[in-house]
Amino acid sequence: METTATVAPKGRPREFCTDRALAAALGVFWSKGYEGASMADLTEAMGITKPSLYAAFGNKEALFHKALDLYEAEKLEYTRDALNQPTARAVAEHFMRGAIDAQMSSCDPKGCLGVISMTACGAEAVSIKADVVQRRASSQAALVERFEQAKRDGDLPDHVDIPGLTGYLYAILQGMAVQAGSGATRADLERVVDTSLMMWPGR
Amino acid sequence: METTATVAPKGRPREFCTDRALAAALGVFWSKGYEGASMADLTEAMGITKPSLYAAFGNKEALFHKALDLYEAEKLEYTRDALNQPTARAVAEHFMRGAIDAQMSSCDPKGCLGVISMTACGAEAVSIKADVVQRRASSQAALVERFEQAKRDGDLPDHVDIPGLTGYLYAILQGMAVQAGSGATRADLERVVDTSLMMWPGR
DNA sequence: TGGTTTCCATAACGTCCGGTACATATTCCC
DNA sequence: GGGAATATGTACCGGACGTTATGGAAACCA
Incomplete structure (x- = not known):
């Protein structure tokens, strides 16, 4: 079929890899x-000029949304692995240890793009913030579902409040991101994770 | 004695209350x-003109540091009360419930000024960030001391890692601030606090 | 080769930013 | 009353911002 043709677009080919x-x-x-x-x-880091950027990505905001897509696909992959862990405790641990790896990588900026975007409160960031908040909500909903499954599995005590537990875990993750972005060491964050896991309900 | 004289300064008096x-x-x-x-x-909200602002406060950065002093003195008063609570658990609960009151007040902006300042990462915010990070460090050190006292009191189990526990509690508080600033309700945060307290070590 | 299309680079646009001269008021001290 | 000192209002500064117009360069099809 070849609907997505590689048949050479019409004009001059672009000189950079999008x-x-x-x-x-x-x-x-x-x-x-x-x-x-x-x-x-942006243009300096991307190695292109402003008109090229606008032609290829629209404008600054559109570029950000696309960068956010890439961030979710590449840097937040561990959150999808986490949901597939066998127990609720393993899910939580995978979330937290994965967050450390993602936020403290030596070849990436420290902290979490989602958190710094949610806490940015300038005028131009309002639609940015809305996008990130919505992505976070759907991700959190998936975690609620996973914990409900865990409760059905007898993997979480019956008395636990699922929305409370997910909000709690997300708070720890967001707090770790804040700390990662403000000078915390990897060992600091690992202590936080170990302490959290020591308190995790059941087992 | 009257060293700090109210003896009327020399020139024209300022027409607003600093x-x-x-x-x-x-x-x-x-x-x-x-x-x-x-x-x-700023000038619109303060009801003054720019030269008045510069004469009274120096510049934007100096104004911010003074605003931060006021924030600590007024809005973070609960953290000092918290340290005086009788048990480690009560300290933690006072911190968290006080944070909810401070961050979800109907007559103040949502969220925590410290957290949004620590996660701000523009070029002009670097010295701002350093100030906030330092204030947070000294506040966290006070909490470490309080928890060490709690351990001596037999109020915390011997096996708990104090820096880990303080980092953990701060992470929850910072995460709550992130959520408060991005649409969470008071009930949402209360669920987080209740869940946290259910897991608190000992008693 | 000519026409069309797309991309690149320079340079400019209008707007807002934090910060300031300047002249004018208003108070105190003498 | 006459300086000296401080506050106020207007108007402006140089610079950075996101965005775009313009002209030329490089690919395609005819």
Whole structure:
């Protein structure tokens, strides 16, 4: 069939790889935030000029949404693995240890792009914030479902409040992201995770 | 003695109350963040003009530091009460319930000024961030001391890792602040607190 | 080769930013 | 009353921002 043709587009071919450019943009947004990342920062890191950026990605906001897609697909992959862990405790542990790896990688900015975008409160960031909040809500809903399954499995005590437990786990994850972005060491975060797991209900 | 004289300063008296103006500035910083708050936003909320602001407070950054002092003195008063609670559990509960009251007040912006300042990552916010990080560190050190006392009191099990526990509690508090600033309800946060307390070690 | 299409690069646009000269008021001290 | 000192209002500064117009370069099809 070949509907998505590789048949050579009409005009002059672009001289840069959009995927690489997007990855570079993600790095800038991740380290500087949406409002803190200027077009000059972005174009320099992406190795392209402003008109090329606008032609390929629309504008700054559209570029951010695409960078967020990439972030979810690549850097938040561990959250999907986490949901497939056999027990609720293993789910929580996978979430927290995965968060440490993602937020303290030596080749990526520290902290979580979602958290710094949710806490950004400038005027231009309002639609950005709404997008991130919505993505977080759907991710949290998936965790609620997983914990309900765990309760049916007898894996969580009957008395636990599922929304409370998910909000609690997300609070720890978000707090870890705040700390990761403000000077905490990997060992600091590991202590937080170990303490959390020591208190986890059941087993 | 009267060393701090009220003996009428030399020139023309200022026509506004600096304390009220500072409180208004705090409200702007709290809801918009340091970088998101423009001088126009500030002067409008404070009811003064830019030269008056610069004469009275120095510049935007100095104004922010003073607003942060006010924030600590007024809105974070509950943290000092918390340290005086009789048990470690009561300390933690006072911290968390006090955080809800401070971050979900109907007459103040939602969320925590410290958290939004620590997660702000623009270029101009670097010294701001350093200030907030340092304040947080000294506050956290006080909590470590309090928990060490609790352990001596037999109020916390011997096996608990004190830095881990304080980092854990702070993570929950910071996560609650993130959620408060991104649409969570008071009931949501109360569920998080109840869940946290259900897991608190001992008793 | 000519026409069309798409991309690249320079340079500019209008707007907002934090910060300031300047002239004018208003108070105190003498 | 006459400086000296401080506050106020207007108007402006240089610079950074996101975005775009413009002209030329490189690919395709005819």
